[in-house]
Amino acid sequence: MGKPLIDLLEYSHEELLGMLLEQQGMTFKFKNIEGQFIHTFCTGQLLSKIGLTSQEVIGRRLKDFLPEDFAVEKEVFYSQAWEGKDEVSYEGELLGVTYLASLRPIKRQGEVVEVIASCVDITERRTSEKELLETKELLESLYESSVDGICIMDTEGNVIRINPAFEKIYGWSEAELLGKPAPMFPAHLGNRPEEICRLLHSDKKLIHLETVRPRKDGENIHVFLTVSPIKAANDDIIALTGIARDISERKKMEDFYRKADKLNAVGQLAAGLAHEIRNPLTSLRGFLQIMQSGQVNKEEYFDIMLSEIDRINSIVNEFLVIAKPYQSKFQKNDLIRILQGVVTLLEAQAALNNIKIMTEVEECFPCVECSEMEIKQVFVNILKNAIEAMPSGGVIRISACVQEGNALIRFIDQGVGISENQFHRLGEPFFTTKEKGTGLGLMMCYKIIGDHKGGINIHSVVHEGTTFDITLPLQE
Structure with a gap:
């Protein structure tokens, strides 16, 4: 019975040593021999991480394998454990590895005979704590x-x-x-x-x-x-x-720039209006001076003067339409009926200019929520522009269909066209490509379609013609 028990104890001892050797941390023991702390055991994976071996540690003092200042600092904790203090711990760092050592005295009959210590690698924890x-x-x-x-x-x-x-x-x-x-x-x-x-x-x-x-x-x-x-x-x-x-200051600046933009727009309109009215007024003044001299028959100039006065009246009326605030009345309207009414209205003028108007309408075209008077004004302006852009005659094609949830009304003329460098100015007050135009008509078209949450898209080629696309949103 004795020999198998001894074999079992030896096997258990070797198994324990193997486990300690393979542990991630480190275990060591030391004794106080003639006033010096001598290590009697040391093993574990952490040992190699800090650049040491068991042979360099066992039978030696701290100062034999560590820098002297580091060794003196750690011997303070060794002394505390040897004096019987339980749970002495300290942190150390070697070769960039931070470890935590816990010392525990082993006592027999009340006296400390040995101190055992376990060390764990806390490098990652300390790095995380530092980053945190x-x-x-x-x-x-x-x-x-x-x-x-x-x-x-x-x-x-x-x-x-x-x-x-x-x-x-x-x-x-x-x-x-x-x-x-x-x-x-x-x-x-x-x-x-x-x-x-x-x-x-x-x-x-x-x-x-x-x-x-x-x-x-x-x-x-x-x-x-x-x-x-x-x-x-x-x-x-x-x-x-x-x-x-x-954002109080930003709001103040936005309000300032908004007012400045309004003043700028008013200034541009006023300058344009003054310029447009000045020309016929100059003509009227000249004719009145000639008539005042009594050298000519007054009746010869009456038609010309009335024409100039009518032009002034037309400009002022268009300006008043822009300036006058009003509330549009939206209701469901038949766009095709409005469009056909406009075509009928302008067919005679088109015929005088040798122009034929052709319409193509999609079947079951839905009603659109809009202001009939305003949409009629837009159609009249665009169709008149198309007629006036075709002095040599031709064909104006008008189509109506539903596209991507919108009502699309397209006007295609065979007129003189618009050059690319003029596109960005279309819709500005008093900018026009026509000899006797004011630009206010197209400006009003943009405003009306914008109020209807729609859009105007223009495509044009010089000497080939212009296409006006008007889109208006459809409601379920």
């Missing part, structure tokens, strides 16, 4: 130095923390707002934090909005607000982050 700390410091720096106001709230919308920029924008200090509803939300969201959370839980990961909010001193400010969730590992929203940017 650096990230935290970076985020804290961005939080504190951000020019945008940042407010962290609980899911009830109460303030947990605000940054200095938030205090500057709204005027309240963190102490005044802590635990109270955040002053950044407009009325329709301020009292419904659960609605905000519901929106953020859906596909809408962020909420963006512009609003006007009061400061502590009562002044209203324009802010651009972004609300985003702070989520736990299980995707539950545990807090909210609100970022507010003061």
Whole structure:
């Protein structure tokens, strides 16, 4: 019985040594021999990571295989463990490897006879902690130095923390707002934090909005607000982050430029109107001076003067249509009926110019929500332009169809065409390619079709003709 038991103990001892040798960390023991801490055992994978072998450690002191200052520092912990202190631990670093050593005294009859230690590699943990700390410091720096106001709230919308920029924008200090509803939300969201959370839980990961909010001193400010969730590992929203940017100055500048654009547009219209009216007025003044001299028969100039007065009246009327505010009355109308009425109206004028108008209409063409008078005005303007662009006669083709959910009315003429360098100016007041035009007619067409949420597309080739496409949205 004795020999098999001895064999079993030897096998167990070898098995234990093998396990210790293969461990990821390191295990070592030491004793105090004549006042010196001598290592009696050392093994494990960590040993090679720090550049040592068992032979270099066993039977030697710390200072025999470590730098002296490092060894002196660690011997303090060795002494504490030898004096009987339980759970002595320290961190060390060799060859870029950080390890944690835990020392535990082994006692017999109350006296420490040996100290056993285990070491684990904590390099990755320390690297992660360092990166986490650096990230935290970076985020804290961005939080504190951000020019945008940042407010962290609980899911009830109460303030947990605000940054200095938030205090500057709204005027309240963190102490005044802590635990109270955040002053950044407009009325329709301020009292419904659960609605905000519901929106953020859906596909809408962020909420963006512009609003006007009061400061502590009562002044209203324009802010651009972004609300985003702070989520736990299980995707539950545990807090909210609100970022507010003061855009009051931007709003003032936008308002300034808007007014400047209006003044610029008014100035252009006024200059154009003055230029268009000045020519016939100059003619009228000249004829009146001639008639005043009594040298000619007055009746000869009456028709010319009346024509010039009519031209002035026409320009003023078109200008008044642009300037006069009115509310369009939209209702379902038959575009084909309106179009045929316009064709009938202008067929005689077209015939006098040796022009034939041909129409092609898709069957079952739907009604369109529009203002009949305005759409009729657009059709008249475009068809008249086509007729006047064809002094040598020809054919004007008009087609109507449904395309991509829109009603498409297309006018194709065989006129003189429009050059590419003039395209970008089409629709400007008083810009025209016709000798006696004012440009106000096409400008009104753009305005009317724009009010109808439609579009005008022009394609033209010089000496070949022009195509006008008018699209108007169809409703279900």
